[in-house]
Amino acid sequence: MSNRAMLVDYEWCTGCHSCELSCQMKNNLPVGQFGIKITEIGPWQYDDKKWQYTYVPMITDQCNMCADRIEAGKMPLCVQHCQSGCIEIGDVEQLKLKMTNKSKQLLIQP
Amino acid sequence: MDDQYIFVEHDKPFRYEDGETIVTRGSAWSAPGCHLGCGVLIRTDKQGNLIDVEGDPDNPFNQGRLCVRCIATKEAVQSPYRLQYPMKRDKAERGNPDAWQEISWDEAYDTIIEEFNNVKENYGAEAVTFWEGTGRDISAWISRLAWSFGSPNFLPSLNGLACYGPRVYGCFTLSGSFWVGDYSQQFADRYDNPQWKCPEVILVWGNNPVVANSDGAFGHWATDCMKRGSKLIVVDSRCTWLAAKAEVWLQVRPGTDAAVALAMANVMIEEDLYDKEFVELWCTGLDEYSANAANYAPEDVAEYAWVDADDIRAAARMYAAADGGVIQWGVVLDQKDEAIPSCQAVAALMMITGNIDNPGGMIKPPEVLMYLNGWGAELLPEEQAAKKLGPNKYPFYNAGVAVAAADVVIEAIETDQPYPIKAAWIQTTNLLACMGVDPERTLEAFKKLDFIVGVDPYMNPTLQALADIMLPVCMFPERSGIRCGDGCQRIETINKAVDPGNTKSDMQINLELGKRFNPEGWPWDTVEEMFSNIYGSTGLTFEEAQAAAPGYMPFEYYKYKSGKLRPDGSPGFNTPSGRLELWSGMMASFGLDPLPIYKEPSVSPYSTPELYKDFPLVLTTGARRWNTFHAENRQTPHLRAMHSEPAVQMHPDTAASLGVSEGEWVWLEGPKGTTGDVARAKRVVEITPIIDPRVVSTDHGWWHPEGDPKKLYDVMDLNINKLMPWGCGPSGIGANYKSLLCRIYKVEERNSHV
Ligand code: SF4
Ligand code: SF4
Ligand code: SF4
Numbered sequence: 001m002s003n004r005a006m007l008v009d010y011e012w013c014t015g016c017h018s019c020e021l022s023c024q025m026k027n028n029l030p031v032g033q034f035g036i037k038i039t040e041i042g043p044w045q046y047d048d049k050k051w052q053y054t055y056v057p058m059i060t061d062q063c064n065m066c067a068d069r070i071e072a073g074k075m076p077l078c079v080q081h082c083q084s085g086c087i088e089i090g091d092v093e094q095l096k097l098k099m100t101n102k103s104k105q106l107l108i109q110p
Numbered sequence: 111m112d113d114q115y116i117f118v119e120h121d122k123p124f125r126y127e128d129g130e131t132i133v134t135r136g137s138a139w140s141a142p143g144c145h146l147g148c149g150v151l152i153r154t155d156k157q158g159n160l161i162d163v164e165g166d167p168d169n170p171f172n173q174g175r176l177c178v179r180c181i182a183t184k185e186a187v188q189s190p191y192r193l194q195y196p197m198k199r200d201k202a203e204r205g206n207p208d209a210w211q212e213i214s215w216d217e218a219y220d221t222i223i224e225e226f227n228n229v230k231e232n233y234g235a236e237a238v239t240f241w242e243g244t245g246r247d248i249s250a251w252i253s254r255l256a257w258s259f260g261s262p263n264f265l266p267s268l269n270g271l272a273c274y275g276p277r278v279y280g281c282f283t284l285s286g287s288f289w290v291g292d293y294s295q296q297f298a299d300r301y302d303n304p305q306w307k308c309p310e311v312i313l314v315w316g317n318n319p320v321v322a323n324s325d326g327a328f329g330h331w332a333t334d335c336m337k338r339g340s341k342l343i344v345v346d347s348r349c350t351w352l353a354a355k356a357e358v359w360l361q362v363r364p365g366t367d368a369a370v371a372l373a374m375a376n377v378m379i380e381e382d383l384y385d386k387e388f389v390e391l392w393c394t395g396l397d398e399y400s401a402n403a404a405n406y407a408p409e410d411v412a413e414y415a416w417v418d419a420d421d422i423r424a425a426a427r428m429y430a431a432a433d434g435g436v437i438q439w440g441v442v443l444d445q446k447d448e449a450i451p452s453c454q455a456v457a458a459l460m461m462i463t464g465n466i467d468n469p470g471g472m473i474k475p476p477e478v479l480m481y482l483n484g485w486g487a488e489l490l491p492e493e494q495a496a497k498k499l500g501p502n503k504y505p506f507y508n509a510g511v512a513v514a515a516a517d518v519v520i521e522a523i524e525t526d527q528p529y530p531i532k533a534a535w536i537q538t539t540n541l542l543a544c545m546g547v548d549p550e551r552t553l554e555a556f557k558k559l560d561f562i563v564g565v566d567p568y569m570n571p572t573l574q575a576l577a578d579i580m581l582p583v584c585m586f587p588e589r590s591g592i593r594c595g596d597g598c599q600r601i602e603t604i605n606k607a608v609d610p611g612n613t614k615s616d617m618q619i620n621l622e623l624g625k626r627f628n629p630e631g632w633p634w635d636t637v638e639e640m641f642s643n644i645y646g647s648t649g650l651t652f653e654e655a656q657a658a659a660p661g662y663m664p665f666e667y668y669k670y671k672s673g674k675l676r677p678d679g680s681p682g683f684n685t686p687s688g689r690l691e692l693w694s695g696m697m698a699s700f701g702l703d704p705l706p707i708y709k710e711p712s713v714s715p716y717s718t719p720e721l722y723k724d725f726p727l728v729l730t731t732g733a734r735r736w737n738t739f740h741a742e743n744r745q746t747p748h749l750r751a752m753h754s755e756p757a758v759q760m761h762p763d764t765a766a767s768l769g770v771s772e773g774e775w776v777w778l779e780g781p782k783g784t785t786g787d788v789a790r791a792k793r794v795v796e797i798t799p800i801i802d803p804r805v806v807s808t809d810h811g812w813w814h815p816e817g818d819p820k821k822l823y824d825v826m827d828l829n830i831n832k833l834m835p836w837g838c839g840p841s842g843i844g845a846n847y848k849s850l851l852c853r854i855y856k857v858e859e860r861n862s863h864v
Pocket of ligand 3: 181
């Protein structure tokens with residue numbers, strides 16, 4: 001339980017806010033408070049035609065890893081609703097292995 | 111049941127108990143408005159109170175995912191802004207929020223019947239107009255209501271049908287069908303289907319699909335395909351997230367799309383990159399088309415489209431080389447006076463590269479109900495149909511366009527010519543805030559009407575200003591229905607889970623009222639019976655569909671080879687020549703250009719250089735935001751917080767030269783087309799490098815539900831469509847919403863007593 005973590009494939013995060021709002025709705029969080037929050041890195045242009053334009057979600061202290069949903073055999077709500085399917089919650093050891101398979105990922109151990 | 115349909119297997123019925131709660135599986139179409147209808151699971155308590163809505167992981171369409179607008183469903187449904195009961199208000203009290211009185215549904219219906227029938231007797235049924243919006247499940251039900259009443263004047267409150275219509279009609283004239291990108295959405299097993307091929311290239315043209323979720327396409331199918339190897343070309347005046355990931359991004363000046371598409375064709379022809387075998391076998395008019403494209407050399411176009419000629423070449427080469435190339439085109443192509451040529455020019459790129467009816471290219475969307483053109487045309491007597499407003503001015507409205515032309519109807523209201531208009535039924539549209547243009551003129555015109563009915567889930571500026579009767583509409587968790595909107599249709603039902611209180615669904619209202627006006631036209635006792643009738647061709651009743659949905663129609667590629675595109679069964683396309691018509695005889699027969707010819711937008715740095723001196727920025731409108739669907743969602747607190755006021759995006763250099771800073775309120779002031787009038791709307795400055803310093807961009811549909819109803823919720827301060835006059839290009843299809851001119855100055859006490 002305590003070694004649950006979130007793996008983010010930030011290559012695909014579009015900044016759609018679905019994770020943020022799912023958590024707010026599920027946990028009755030008021031406007032301005034988040035269990036998961038995205039950060040925008042960019043956009044800025046470099047090298048004439050290249051752009052830095054990335055979003056990264058980060059879980060907060062108000063995230064409880066959707067323990068109730070996992071227990072009921074469901075995906076955490078932010079994971080299920082993530083429109084580009086770029087976040088995953090699981091055992092940290094397994095996620096570490098997954099992390100090595102692809103670039104542009106971020107492992108978050110709360 | 112037709113055994114060719116493929117249904118998704120479920121271990122549970124569409125409604126099941128889960129502990130103390132009940133879960134109802136179904137589709138999220140609408141209200142709130144949207145063009146898609148994703149699969150959802152609605153959880154309620156046993157009394158029918160909504161607990162939450164989540165995505166249905168077993169639905170192939172969205173695969174468990176939802177955008178923020180559906181995630182906020184509970185807040186939308188339980189909003190204190192919801193209308194709870196029918197209301198009436200004395201005509202003399204229009205605009206007075208304190209004059210509403212609660213009435214029963216029977217009284218509301220009786221009043222509407224009396225008033226509409228009065229108008230019918232004295233002026234003819236055509237004097238009652240029926241106005242729809244976009245996105246809420248309506249076209250079928252409102253068209254039938256209008257036509258069964260006897261009025262030909264049913265219409266979207268849109269200038270020049272400038273959304274989807276131009277792409278659809280443009281495609282039909284060239285190819286006898288409409289075409290959508292192949293993201294495997296027609297298959298129940300989606301990306302695993304062995305017939306499907308991942309598009310090698312997705313050419314995103316004037317669309318931000320991940321944000322927009324428009325035209326039946328779930329935007330993140332694009333990222334699904336990118337993960338599977340699709341490469342992008344993006345044509346957009348802003349560097350969207352997708353543009354930042356693209357191999358080629360063409361930062362076009364708004365409105366120049368047709369020229370850029372023709373320049374790409376020019377490269378494909380010059381460099382022999384088009385699909386010669388396909389064109390030889392299946393297209394006609396190549397010589398004329400090539401001669402026309404020769405006028406659009408990349409260097410010339412680059413100059414006035416503000417792009418790089420080498421990027422045009424790179425885009426042309428990349429799209430032509432793709433084995434499976436989607437064109438994900440957006441409303442940008444529709445929102446120009448000369449929309450049809452833009453759509454023709456881009457559609458031709460699919461055709462000369464053979465990206466038609468092929469895996470990973472463009473597919474003909476399977477259809478349960480041809481809803482775009484309405485339902486029930488046979489109920490409208492011929493002599494009434496002949497009175498439709500529009501065809502006298504625009505030839506296209508004679509051919510296949512079922513609706514009336516909004517600018518012609520507005521003019522008729524004002525002038526009583528060719529006949530007086532006396533009443534309006536306004537359902538699913540907030541036309542003073544969105545969709546309609548020139549809201550001040552629209553408001554004055556509508557004030558002339560003797561009787562106006564509004565049908566909506568919330569009060570809005572249009573209905574507060576104008577309605578005499580308000581009917582409260584329920585939202586998708588509170589009603590049943592069938593999902594039959596744009597894009598690839600599937601058997602998909604909307605399933606009532608929540609107690610609607612004293613509100614009713616759009617379809618129930620139209621059925622109940624329709625039955626009173628014209629019982630033969632509405633021979634069903636319940637909405638479920640009516641839905642079953644529509645599903646007749648599938649062999650399913652509505653109840654069977656609820657249990658079995660979602661269901662997928664049989665689908666095959668290359669139908670033009672097997673003769674399945676034409677009613678006569680011969681190979682080819684459903685056009686007069688049987689081929690894809692790069693030179694369109696049908697266009698010629700409407701007196702329109704048979705070839706796509708680029709024209710400058712009605713106001714622009716080149717078409718109106720004098721105006722450009724006074725209004726030195728190109729303004730494009732309608733940028734989509736995650737949290738809103740056109741004029742909707744402003745009442746939903748968690749959505750509103752994501753983007754709480756209308757913004758104008760501008761380059762840092764532009765902001766510096768204007769002396770404005772991030773977050774500051776400014777006026778955007780511009781010419782109302784070429785009418786000589788000037789209008790303005792307020793915006794908050796958002797500084798970003800994604801836009802050309804010569805261009806600014808804004809989102810649309812703004813009003814403040816929390817604002818003063820007597821000031822119409824600030825709509826006349828906020829609606830950017832004030833800068834657009836009624837009236838459209840020569841075809842009557844397409845109007846300029848997206849390539850305007852403006853100047854910008856700070857909102858200050860002294861300039862803001864509006
Ligand atoms: S795992 Fe659950 S609690 Fe944590 S951020 Fe996601 S939705 Fe919120
Ligand atoms: S839901 Fe997924 S794609 Fe959307 S912002 Fe969150 S992490 Fe990114
Ligand atoms: S696109 Fe968004 S609003 Fe539309 S049905 Fe899907 S989740 Fe709902």
